[in-house]
Amino acid sequence: xxxxxxxxxxxxxxxxxxxxxxxxxxxxxxxxxxxxxxxxxxxxxxxxxxxxxxxxxxxxxxxxxxxxxxxxxxxxxxxxxxxxxxxxxxxxxxxxxxxxxxxxxxxxxxxxxxxxxxxxxxxxxxxxxxxxxxxxxxxxxxxxxxxxxxxxxxxxxxxxxxxxxxxxxxxxxxxxxxxxxxxxxxxxxxxxxxxxxxxxxxxxxxxxxxxxxxxxxxxxxxxxxxxxxxxxxxxxxxxxxxxxxxxxxxxxxxxxxxxxxxxxxxxxxxxxxxxxxxxxxxxxxxxxxxxxxxxxxxxxxxxxxxxxxxxxxxxxxxxxxxxxxxxxxxxxxxxxxxxxxxxxxxxxxxxxxxxxxxxxxxxxxxxxxxxxxxxxxxxxxxxxx
Amino acid sequence: xxxxxxxxxxxxxxxxxxxxxxxxxxxxxxxxxxxxxxxxxxxxxxxxxxxxxxxxxxxxxxxxxxxxxxxxxxxxxxxxxxxxxxxxxxxxxxxxxxxxxxxxxxxxxxxxxxxxxxxxxxxxxxxxxxxxxxxxxxxxxxxxxxxxxxxxxxxxxxxxxxxxxxxxxxxxxxxxxxxxxxxxxxxxxxxxxxxxxxxxxxxxxxxxxxxxxxxxxxxxxxxxxxxxxxxxxxxxxxxxxxxxxxxxxxxxxxxxxxxxxxxxxxxxxxxxxxxxxxxxxxxxxxxxxxxxxxxx
Numbered sequence: 001x002x003x004x005x006x007x008x009x010x011x012x013x014x015x016x017x018x019x020x021x022x023x024x025x026x027x028x029x030x031x032x033x034x035x036x037x038x039x040x041x042x043x044x045x046x047x048x049x050x051x052x053x054x055x056x057x058x059x060x061x062x063x064x065x066x067x068x069x070x071x072x073x074x075x076x077x078x079x080x081x082x083x084x085x086x087x088x089x090x091x092x093x094x095x096x097x098x099x100x101x102x103x104x105x106x107x108x109x110x111x112x113x114x115x116x117x118x119x120x121x122x123x124x125x126x127x128x129x130x131x132x133x134x135x136x137x138x139x140x141x142x143x144x145x146x147x148x149x150x151x152x153x154x155x156x157x158x159x160x161x162x163x164x165x166x167x168x169x170x171x172x173x174x175x176x177x178x179x180x181x182x183x184x185x186x187x188x189x190x191x192x193x194x195x196x197x198x199x200x201x202x203x204x205x206x207x208x209x210x211x212x213x214x215x216x217x218x219x220x221x222x223x224x225x226x227x228x229x230x231x232x233x234x235x236x237x238x239x240x241x242x243x244x245x246x247x248x249x250x251x252x253x254x255x256x257x258x259x260x261x262x263x264x265x266x267x268x269x270x271x272x273x274x275x276x277x278x279x280x281x282x283x284x285x286x287x288x289x290x291x292x293x294x295x296x297x298x299x300x301x302x303x304x305x306x307x308x309x310x311x312x313x314x315x316x317x318x319x320x321x322x323x324x325x326x327x328x329x330x331x332x333x334x335x336x337x338x339x340x341x342x343x344x345x346x347x348x349x350x351x352x353x354x355x356x357x358x359x360x361x362x363x364x365x366x367x368x369x370x371x372x373x374x375x376x377x378x379x380x381x382x383x384x385x
Numbered sequence: 386x387x388x389x390x391x392x393x394x395x396x397x398x399x400x401x402x403x404x405x406x407x408x409x410x411x412x413x414x415x416x417x418x419x420x421x422x423x424x425x426x427x428x429x430x431x432x433x434x435x436x437x438x439x440x441x442x443x444x445x446x447x448x449x450x451x452x453x454x455x456x457x458x459x460x461x462x463x464x465x466x467x468x469x470x471x472x473x474x475x476x477x478x479x480x481x482x483x484x485x486x487x488x489x490x491x492x493x494x495x496x497x498x499x500x501x502x503x504x505x506x507x508x509x510x511x512x513x514x515x516x517x518x519x520x521x522x523x524x525x526x527x528x529x530x531x532x533x534x535x536x537x538x539x540x541x542x543x544x545x546x547x548x549x550x551x552x553x554x555x556x557x558x559x560x561x562x563x564x565x566x567x568x569x570x571x572x573x574x575x576x577x578x579x580x581x582x583x584x585x586x587x588x589x590x591x592x593x594x595x596x597x598x599x600x601x602x603x604x605x606x607x608x609x610x611x612x613x614x615x616x617x618x619x620x621x622x623x624x625x626x627x628x629x630x631x632x633x634x635x636x637x638x639x640x641x642x643x644x645x646x647x648x649x650x651x652x653x654x655x656x657x658x659x660x661x662x663x664x665x666x667x668x669x670x671x672x673x674x675x676x677x678x679x680x681x
Contacts, residue, residue, distance in 0.1 A: 056679060058679060062477060075482065
């Protein structure tokens with residue numbers, strides 16, 4: 001189905017990434033946000049608080065990020081499309097409820113506007129150093145979907161995609177901005193509501209008494225019910241059976257955790273979204289994501305101007321990692337270069353996929369600003385040798 | 386209603402079989418429960434289910450939310466929409482549930498460690514906001530599920546595994562906290578007071594706003610045994626002997642210790658606009674026709 005026009009601010013706008021993401025959420029049908037202020041993400045919830053009274057819904061500023069992230073999950077079972085927004089230290093506090101969202105299969109969107117860390121770090125300056133935390137930061141085995149925009153337009157587009165994927169797979173989905181994308185202002189085109197595809201929640205059609213809330217359909221995803229529908233559902237963070245009842249045995253753990261994991265793992269290739277530019281026939285391929293892609297593009301163009309055959313593969317979906325495609329690209333080139341605003345995170349995934357077939361060169365950065373294109377260019381030249 | 390006394394030698398064969406009236410409110414397939422013999426939590430659940438029956442609520446619109454701990458398991462045994470959340474976070478979960486679907490009557494049912502140690506911040510803010518929730522705290526003065534550690538309610542002098550030489554921390558008085566934070570209804574009973582507690586549940590279920598009921602309950606395994614206070618029945622006898630009914634009592638004066646009075650009753654009963662009512666009336670007044678009144 002298509003978007004509810006009430007939430008769609010159709011037109012051509014001049015927006016920063018934070019505001020564009022908020023408009024994406026409203027267009028996607030998000031009608032409940034619980035947040036807690038933290039730089040550089042706060043503008044997302046500020047705009048939501050300003051807009052939602054006229055759209056119809058609720059914004060509530062909670063007392064901390066633990067509260068913000070679980071209030072959001074309560075609203076899922078009240079039937080709303082929901083989101084929370086944070087940065088750095090707030091993300092660390094939300095890790096427990098990322099796990100609860102995952103094991104209870106609560107569709108929801110987390111926006112993380114990345115800043116320098118650890119701890120309070122660089123509150124107003126960029127980094128891309130939460131990439132591994134969203135994948136591994138909550139305890140236990142889990143898989144995640146994480147989308148990485150490189151422009152305010154993509155903040156709008158990918159927030160809608162994040163909501164749609166959350167509903168399709170009943171998983172928490174991350175939109176991983178960084179401070180620069182969050183605060184840069186660019187042209188953002190918001191289409192007519194009728195041109196925005198929306199994935200609706202998969203409500204059960206079964207009658208009370210017949211419905212089992214965690215009985216998966218063929219694609220591994222169970223249909224949902226909400227509180228008040230007469231199903232008398234039980235939802236627990238404990239390992240549970242198809243009825244939702246605690247089932248604390250190795251067998252039920254194996255069954256549940258494998259099903260949850262396989263929802264993502266089995267569909268990793270379909271979920272992959274890599275924007276490739278002249279990768280076929282390239283000697284060197286730059287693999288980048290987020291704001292670093294914008295900087296890397298400059299370095300790639302300069303290298304090409306020097307006569308080098310350089311491709312650029314931009315990850316729009318960072319998780320699940322597009323292992324199959326990166327492994328293929330490794331068979332087509334002589335080296336890969338991975339620039340990122342951290343001291344080496346996604347480069348480990350690239351190396352795992354490449355599996356030693358070609359050298360993988362990291363262009364690291366401790367955060368606080370973006371790379372100088374020259375640093376990436378130097379590494380491309382080094383790789384080409 | 387007439388009452389009949391049955392003696393052992395009476396012939397009962399002619400009498401109709403009657404199910405326990407609370408059974409329809411329980412997920413019977415999940416019984417037996419995990420609670421120890423002599424534990425007070427089951428008694429509170431019994432009173433709660435009887436109150437649900439007497440209140441004649443649409444049970445499809447009653448949801449129960451628990452945190453983690455022995456009392457945290459209550460949600461799973463009740464035949465309602467039920468949510469067993471994370472440690473300390475039942476109140477903010479319930480906040481989201483209630484705001485997303487205001488038609489629900491949302492009850493938070495959890496223990497003293499869950500609601501007042503790890504979850505204390507949320508309790509204070511939900512009461513301040515006057516979130517429309519009934520919060521039930523079963524106070525057994527200890528962390529039962531993890532093996533009897535000191536709780537924010539443990540009286541001074543009581544021995545716990547993490548206070549092996551006796552507790553020296555000042556405990557919290559829960560009704561005082563609830564009152565100070567802005568709760569609209571504050572009551573305390575013990576598991577001795579089953580009729581009063583049932584009435585209190587029924588009354589609170591029919592009110593709006595942030596309502597708080599503290600129920601003192603024995604933990605024979607980890608609090609009573611460690612402190613040589615006997616078993617569950619001995620503690621209920623203490624509740625009977627020590628409790629003093631004082632409706633409207635100043636909540637500054639209802640703290641509980643190892644000895645002395647246990648003040649019970651309804652301490653606070655007042656009206657304030659709930660968070661959602663306040664939001665709707667405020668936005669209507671400042672935004673006028675532009676505001677889309679929120680009803681779920």
